[in-house]
Amino acid sequence: MLEIDLCGIQLKNPTILASGVLGISGSLLSRVLTEGGAGAVVTKSVGPVRTGFPNPTVVEVEAGFLNAMGLPNPGIEEFIKEDLIPLANKGPIFASIFGSDSEEFARNARLIEPHVQAIELNVSCPHVQVGQIGQDASLTKEVVSAVKKAVKIPIFCKLTPNVAPQDLIKIARAAQDEGADAITAINTVRAMAIDINIEKPILANRHGGLSGPAIKPIAIRAVYDLATSLDIPIIGVGGITTWEDAVEFFLAGASAIQIGTGIAWKEITIFKSVCEGIKHHLKRKGYANVSDLIKRAHRSIKK
Ligand code: SIN
Numbered sequence: 177m178l179e180i181d182l183c184g185i186q187l188k189n190p191t192i193l194a195s196g197v198l199g200i201s202g203s204l205l206s207r208v209l210t211e212g213g214a215g216a217v218v219t220k221s222v223g224p225v226r227t228g229f230p231n232p233t234v235v236e237v238e239a240g241f242l243n244a245m246g247l248p249n250p251g252i253e254e255f256i257k258e259d260l261i262p263l264a265n266k267g268p269i270f271a272s273i274f275g276s277d278s279e280e281f282a283r284n285a286r287l288i289e290p291h292v293q294a295i296e297l298n299v300s301c302p303h304v305q306v307g308q309i310g311q312d313a314s315l316t317k318e319v320v321s322a323v324k325k326a327v328k329i330p331i332f333c334k335l336t337p338n339v340a341p342q343d344l345i346k347i348a349r350a351a352q353d354e355g356a357d358a359i360t361a362i363n364t365v366r367a368m369a370i371d372i373n374i375e376k377p378i379l380a381n382r383h384g385g386l387s388g389p390a391i392k393p394i395a396i397r398a399v400y401d402l403a404t405s406l407d408i409p410i411i412g413v414g415g416i417t418t419w420e421d422a423v424e425f426f427l428a429g430a431s432a433i434q435i436g437t438g439i440a441w442k443e444i445t446i447f448k449s450v451c452e453g454i455k456h457h458l459k460r461k462g463y464a465n466v467s468d469l470i471k472r473a474h475r476s477i478k479k
Contacts, residue, residue: 177458177465178451180215182409182432183330183357185268185293187215190454190466191422191447194413194436195272195296195334196220196245198444202259209267213448216268218434219260221298223274223284223306225251230380237369240388240415241437244303244381247274252284260291270294270332276306278322289327297323297356300336300363302385310336310363313343313350320354330357332411337362337394344398345405352408360411360434361398365391388437389415396428403429403471417441419453426469 178189195218198204205217228248235242249255252273263269271292275281285295299310299319309315316333323331333351335344348359364385369378377383395414402410412430416422417438425433438446454466463469 177455178215180432180466182216182411183294183332185216185330187268187432189213189215189447189451190426190432191215191450192270192411192432192434193217193447194434195298197436197439202263205259205269206263206266208444208447212444212446213451214435215432215447216270216293218270218272218296219255219292220249221247221272221274221301222249222252222255222288223247223280224276225249225254232379233381235369235378235384237386238390240386240390241440242367242369242379242384242386243364244379244384246381247301247304247306252287256288256291260288264291268293270296272296272298272334274298274301274306275319278318281319282322282326285323285327285331289329292329294330294332294357295323295327296332296334296360298334298363300334302336302338302364302366303381303383307336307363310334310347311339311343313347316347317350317354320351320356324355332356332358332360334360334363335398337391337398338366341397341401345401348402348406352406356408358409358411358431359402359406360413361402362391362395362414365394387415388441389417391415392421392424396424399425399430400428400473403474416450417446419450419457422450422454423457423469426466427471427473429471429474431467431470
């Protein structure tokens with residue numbers, strides 16, 4: 177009832193660990209698949225070695241978290257050796273990769289392809305320069321096209337909500353036209369918090385990305401709008417903490433969902449509880465599987 181086929185990859189359920197949360201080590205990824213019950217996991221974004229931004233890099237705000245980590249990672253080769261090779265055959269693993277241009281994206285994709293089932297292109301981090309790629313349709317096109325030529329496994333392009341709504345669709349269509357197999361929507365929302373005592377921004381980087389329940393309605397809007405104009409699957413992400421949230425994303429047009437900050441709100445078994453809730457909901461509604469929910473909220477506006 178919960179199994180899905182995502183771009184030719186069979187998942188036992190439609191819940192996926194979002195990039196950046198617990199995906200920093202192979203052992204944590206493995207726990208999310210086994211103990212947590214996720215259908216698949218996305219790694220932290222990896223690419224060229226980066227130490228990341230100084231602290232503070234994370235702050236809890238009302239209904240969410242604000243982070244500006246700065247894409248810290250040990251470098252893709254090291255990550256593969258230390259964390260991905262020991263994970264071989266543990267379950268569907270998707271690699272989140274970044275690069276400064278299309279060549280670097282393609283190189284990273286080639287290196288990581290043998291160790292994962294799909295690649296998610298992080299062109300959308302809201303507080304680093306490489307994240308600006310995803311704000312521009314022609315740069316996104318170049319990256320997707322280069323990676324598509326470099327690898328055979330499915331590629332998902334993760335988009336930013338930090339653009340005008342019509343541009344989000346334009347950028348997604350550019351990715352689709354170049355062969356992206358799915359769109360992941362959305363990355364975090366560019367935001368800021370200020371300490372009223374020291375009278376300065378709290379994050380060392382000043383700006384960061386907002387995640388958690390605060391951004392769910394923004395993510396739902398993005399998925400709904402994208403679903404009106406794309407033919408490829410959409411992986412919905414942004415503020416999911418309950419099965420009801422997941423169902424809302426399917427109704428908006430998502431074919432699968434990712435949970436990230438939700439783990440901080442609940443715990444690692446959030447995937448199991450969301451799946452239980454979806455299953456009961458499907459039974460109550462008399463639906464055979466998740467695909468019966470996808471895009472149902474679009475019905476009433478169809479001519
Ligand atoms: C970060 O490392 O700063 C966050 C990554 C992202 O939002 O894509």
